[in-house]
Amino acid sequence: MSDTASTGAARGPRTSPLRYAVGMFGTSIPINVIKGSMVYFYVSILGMDAAAYAAVYSVYGIIDAIDNPLFGYLSDRTRSRWGRRRPYLIVGALLLMVAMIALFWVPSAVTARTATLLVGWFAVFAILSEASDSLINANYGALLPELFPAERRRALANSLRQGFQLVAMVLSLGLTPVLARSVLGCEAADPACLDPAVGYRSLALIYGVLGAAVIIFMAVGIHEDPDAAAGDRPRFWRSIREILATRYFWTIGVVSALYLAAMAMIMGGLQFYVDHSLGGGALEATILQITVIVASVGFLALWTLVVRRKGAMWTWRVAVPVAAVSFLPLSLARTLAEAVLAGLCVGIGYSGLLATNDLMQARVLDEDARLHGVRREGIFLSAFGVLGRLNAIPTSIALASLGWFFGYHSGDDPGTQAGTAWRVYMSLYPFVLLALATLVSRFAALPIAVRDEDGAGDLPTGEVTEE
Structure with a gap:
């Protein structure tokens, strides 16, 4: 590996x-x-048609995919007294x-007024x-x-950052239903509730300020590698061509995209699932979300031990099919107790991907720096x-x-099969x-892991890195 890639951080x-x-x-x-909470807030509380929501969500997903490489490119080429990444982290935190x-x-x-105006605001x-969010995470x-x-x-x-992510999820996912719908607000189904959106507004303010403060605190305390900034500035189209020609990019990237899509469904659909499939409310939604998150915290430690013993790639290949199967018990649950047991299963699979997915991507970046002599992580x-x-x-x-299969359109027009609809959405x-991700992962090969600064081997015995 080049000096820039391997020793810069030690200087x-x-x-x-x-x-x-x-x-x-x-x-x-x-x-x-x-x-x-965005889909629940707009579709169930504000009454936006699910098809209209889906159309907007598709468009902004495409826009967001386009701006991702632009943000990364600008970051890689930035040279300032504050570093390459820090200015964007601070600006992104305030914008978010x-x-x-x-x-x-x-x-x-x-x-x-009109539904069109609501869709436009959204x-x-x-x-x-x-x-x-893309600017920050790039x-x-x-x-x-x-x-x-x-x-x-x-x-x-x-592992530490995934642990912090899970703690954040306890607040932002697990406690949000009960805080927004019971503590700071009220249930839309309650005749005495004059404004069911008030709790979500209050939480948006609290969480927005808290998130920005923590990101800025982190950004001012990091020490970027001066050698990385002193290297050549990557060229956009050349970088794109070389990235697209990298076989590791496609296998790891597609699996990661499928995993993120599955988790997006779980996060967005859970409150609907509790309301319609389990017949519960805000408290039940909070209990189920916290169950999944707390289970993930515990299982993350176990998956991390497996990574150290068997290697990131071996563990990743096991975690993907485990995660796939872990969603199926949600389709069988009819009570909160059964859903909690199903949530424990989801926690097992989710934590395995938390422990391995970013390590897989980081290895690909190391190999890119070794082959091309330029740091272009962004x-x-x-x-x-993008994927x-x-x-x-x-x-x-x-x-x-x-809506097509089960007649569910919105909170105002749920149809007669809403319970079945959200079971399918959350499990099948x-x-x-x-x-599909499991099939793709069978074809993945990765470069050898970087060794520690003292020269000690980093790979567990028997880890396969090239096929």
Whole structure:
């Protein structure tokens, strides 16, 4: 590996894995509130037609896929006294805070007039929220291989940040239903509830400010590699051609995109699933979400031990089919207790992908730097992001299909088969996506992992890296 790629991080102050990892708490809170509550807020509470929502969601998914490589390219080419990534992290955090608050603070004049005006408001601030999130994650993700070139230390940083992500999910996903619909707000089904949106507005403000503060705290405390910034600036079209010609990009990228699409369905559909399939409310939704998240925290530690023993690639190949099967029990649950047991299964599969997916992508970035002699983590990860952001398309198709097959259109027009509709959405659709991911993962090969600074071997005995 070139000197730039292998030793740069050792020449200056080293960033604490904990300081870097806490940034995941800040990045996760806003986007998880958006992904977990946006569809419920607009379709169930505000009454937007699910097909209209799906159409907008598809469009902004495409726009977001286009802007990802542009953000990564700008980041890789930036040279400033504050570093390559830090300025974008701070600006992105502030933009995301404003966009998220506006997304949930829909003026009464908008909701009281035409459906077109509501769709327009949703489109503008959903796109701005996703673009801001892309700007943040293009830079935050690019720091992992740069700050931690050795895979053992990288695995520690990744496990810590995934742990912070899960803690953030307890707040932004697990507690949101009960906070928004019982503590800070009220249930739309309650005749005494004058404004069921008020709880979500309050949480958007709280979580938006908290997320921005944590991201900025992380950004000012990192130490970027000066050698990486001193290297050649990548060229856009040349980089795109070389990335698209990399076989690792397609296998890892497609699996990652399918996994993200499956999880987007779970996060967005859970409150509907509890309402219509289980006959529960905000408290039951919170219990189920926290069950999945807490289970993921515990199982993440176990998967991390497997990674250290068997290697990232071996573990990843096991985790993908496990995750696929883990969704199926949700289709069988009829009570909260049964759904909790099913949620434990989801936690097993989800944590396995948390422990391995980013490590797989980081290895590909290491190999790219070794082959081409230039650090371009931003644009490379953004290219992965293009595939990941396109998960809006299968998610939108799945949502729209509930109207085609089961007659579910909105909270105001749920049809007669809403319970079946959301069971299919939460179990069968994610299973199909990850079953496809399992097939693709069988063809994946990866370059050898980076060795620690002291020269100690990093790969567990017997890990296969090339096929």
